Amino acid sequence: MSYSTTDQTKHISIFKTLPFHLLIFAGLIFLWEMVNLYGFEDQIQADMIAPRPTNIVLAMIDIFIIDQTVWKHLISTFQKALLGASIGTAIGMGLAISATLSLTFRKYIKPWIILMEATPRIAVGPIFVALLGFGLWAAVALAALVAFFGPFVNTFQGLMEIDEEAEEMFRSMGASRFQTFWKLRFASAMELISAGWKLATASAFGGALVAEFIQASEGMGVLISQYVIMITMDYAFAALLSVTIFGFILFKIMDFLDYRLIFWKNDLLLLKESEKRRKKAGVVS
Template sequence: MTNSVFYRIGLPVLVGVVLVATWQLMSNFGMINEIMIPSPAAIVVGFSELVTRGYFWDSTWVTLQETLYGFAIGVSLGLIIGALTGTFQTFRTAFYPFVIAFQNTPRVALAPIFLTWFGFGITSKVVMAAVICFFPVVINTVAGMASVDDNAKMLFRTMGASKSQTFFRLTLPGASAIAFAGVKTALTLALLGAIVAEFVGGSVGLGVLIKELNFQLEVAKAFSVVLFLAVIGLVLYGLIELLERYLITWKQD
């Protein structure tokens, strides 16, 4: 039952339809101020106008580039640092406290600094996206490697396996499921980082578009862009889940 198509896809869609219908009815009866929260119908109309504009798709492409580049850089560095931290005690002792300390800082506050360092172009947004998605990958990778059974490690050593064989045949597969949870979180955070950086100092992108629409009091259109970003996030998350199912075939649902 829980693995059926209806349960995994149909049920969320049904809940979404009910919520949207309730929202629309509340708007129709004046229970919601449409100046503050536009109705779903107004949002659809606003979005239908936006998609006919070339600048909307240009902005979408820029934000996607910032997100994907930042995600690739942040995840790559996160996996490497996480693997080194989980493998070598000296490296963990020396560097992991700094990782935790930096994780607890408000990284959104770094956006103006990156803007000063890298300018108003795409680079500052990519760096922001990379930084904000780096830490979940590091922490989940370390946690995944720590979760590998010590008895299994002992068995590998007694069978004469080298450190590299133990790492690639036991530790890496054993840690991959938890590490991939960090990767999935990182992708949504990369999108968030790109949007925040665009808010602070962008000239093009969906974050800039939302800011401009708010200034113009085009609230319905601004809402439509926000919902469009939510859809992009869901699609990207779904793609990562498909990749996880392909790579981690031994994971149980």
């Protein structure tokens, strides 16, 4: 049994383009350094507006290795963001499934969900602080609210876009409503649903940071605010870059999980899964 070389081509193209991306990145860093050194008459002003990349790297070494200030703040922000993303995703997917299965729900409740999306979520932050107090759960609530809409829209859209011929085939084979939903609708929607998960995670980080800017005793939002107030912009940029790097790592982990879970998107994984199921069923290939 053969499979296509789509994934091999993808990996080859990544390796071919990587040197160009690194070259562009190095060029931008060099330009930034030169602008800081020669683009301002006052070096203090230059360091306040655009601190040198070398100073930012030194600041990162300080907060991660020497002083180790950043770790407790990173853990706090990740905790709020992941809790918020999990809660927002669960609620969003639950409402999307309800809207898919119930015409009444779709008719009367969905418009209110759309209206809630039109409300500026950042403006709700102080209200959550007033209701839930200073601490973890106000930030989690804001992160969940920000994260909620992506999974809702993606799950609803994925579940509603069903192949009618496939659905008719399921019915003709005597599949129950649950079997049709789980093995046809949900499986077909997994690509969109997983995209909603990734969107929720990214959004939740933004929500958690905003909540920390409004109120918190620890977290990356607090740390960045402290550095900005002290006008140590190299440390502020270092803290911001730390969030970006760790957020990117988390996003790539989710990409890997997406790659493994939705195996039918990948020809090689599909082949392996098919072989495994044939062996389990006692079918000789």
